[in-house]
Amino acid sequence: MPQPESAKSTPPVVKKRITDPRSVQVFLVGFTYLFFIGFIFLPLGLVFSQAFQKGWSFYLESIREPYAIEAVKLTLLTVAIVVPVNAVFGVAAAWAITKFNFKGKSALKSLLDLPFAVSPVIAGLIFVLLVGSRTTFGSWLGEHGIKIIFSTPGIIIATIFVTFPFIARELIPLMEAQGRDEEEAALTLGAKGWQIFGKITLPNIRWGLIYGMILCGARSIGEFGAVSVVSGHIRGQTNTIPLHVEILYSEYNFTASFAVASLLVFLALLTVVIKGGIEKQFQKKSFHL
């Protein structure tokens, strides 16, 4: 093939820059770093320096203390219930919204965001008003020996409310992008509903689901506002980790407070690491999307 003339000689250099001027770049990168230092690295460092102020043994004592252990247990119990419940709800909601047409679909879709929009404190109050001992429903429950407010069920319900959009939010765009074709193909091939779900739908949304569950779990661990309203702050009974941190702090027990808080930081860092790993997987698999 004959080479065009220009290919032999050196091509002309394009001088016009497409990117922003260097000063803007330096400013933006610098600003980002400053922001990170001020709002993330510094506070994180402070948490740990406070936590270890009275030494390693005091730190261990603070997090080994019975009330602290109870708080950790309650938090983990909450996460263990909330995440599966919201996973089921999230998959069901995303399935319904993306695969069927029904009345009120768009309203439902926008209502999904409500827990994000509403202050968690109000979310907690809603449940107190709904099933607190002063309401008819609440007193009826009380007569039957079921206590929701100021006990574990209330904490779990409030946390479910606050975190339920995470998984559905993650799945809806994914399922919308994937469409119904594969399910329809499976249907014409004779598959039953549960076979379609297990063999086609669930594998297709697997990474999105795991990702949503991680976000949901992280939020469940850290939820303060809604839980604070419904828990009643009974030490050793209805205190989650964030509530326990707050109690210690208000008792001027700063070092112990930060020690327990550091547990939350560890859990958060763990979440971030796992999330990063999943994201990588997600991208690697996304050619299947």
Place this chain on the structure above:
Amino acid sequence: MGIELQNITKTFGEYKAIDNLSLSIPSGDLIALLGPSGCGKTTLLRIIAGLELADSGKIILENKDTTNLPPREKNVGFVFQHYALFRRLTVFENVAFGLKVLPFRQRPARKEIRERVEHLLKLVQMDWALKRYPSQLSGGQRQRVALARALAVNPRVLLLDEPFSALDAKVRQELRRWLRKLHDEIHVTSIFVTHDQEEALELADKIVVINKGRIEQQGTPQEVYDHPVNAFVYNFLGNVNVFHGRIKNGKVSLGNHHLDAPDELKNVEEKTSQTFIRPHEIGISRIRSNANDLEGTIREVRLQGGQIGLNIECEGLDGAIEAEVPRELFVNLQLAKGVLVFVTINRVRVFTGDYEI
């Protein structure tokens, strides 16, 4: 009968997608549902497969009334426009899917499934790709796997929804011929939906032209192409020049010119008419050979493979006329932009009355 549809009607809200449509297809035929987009052809296909419910009507597949069966019991093979392969499953697992989801008692043994899948993949020339994932295949390869998958369940009928429209022209051509050959081997009653008249003409035993949820015409490709029953079918089945005019005293007006009306319209009273002329039924010469020839100037020359497309502005005609001439003639007559030519109209179709597409 392979497929019998009786009085199918389907509306989406106010919109009538299928309008009291009946159709019989003999066993073993390959039928094309041809129509413009939005004419209801895909809806009809989905109704047969049970992916969409008809408002009324009856569907009989291979002498079994399947109207009220759920889709998974209809036993139709469906090939989707965008393949719809299971992205998390290998090619083998995709094709085996329909067999593996059978109830335990009907399910073939593992070995049998393997043999059947391998046989089918050989049939569609994809047996080399057993362990590949759909994303590792080209469009044409995916569609062939999709076809094998649909055939794996021994379907009563095979339905193909614009199976080639997402492929590029060259692959489309190849797959078309290949599908025709495959159908001659397996003889399962098949319907494919298309908006490409060339595809329908080349591939189908019979063409069903659909417009606005109704059948306009059905017949062999030859019949439909040579004897379109109305202006819509004529227009839809290929490139065409349309001239609006009047028919009067056995003559059809074509701009300032008058042509003899076809025999069946000789005695029509004065009416509006539409005259259709296919580009390849127009003769071009440099000298007047006939008193009726139109005189014109070539305005545009287009290369169309073996044919040359000409846009000719004729005297006394509102609007230019499109003609197609063989390349050889084009060279011999030394045609080019701006050249004066004489246009002989060899064949016209005249339809009276108005119509809209």
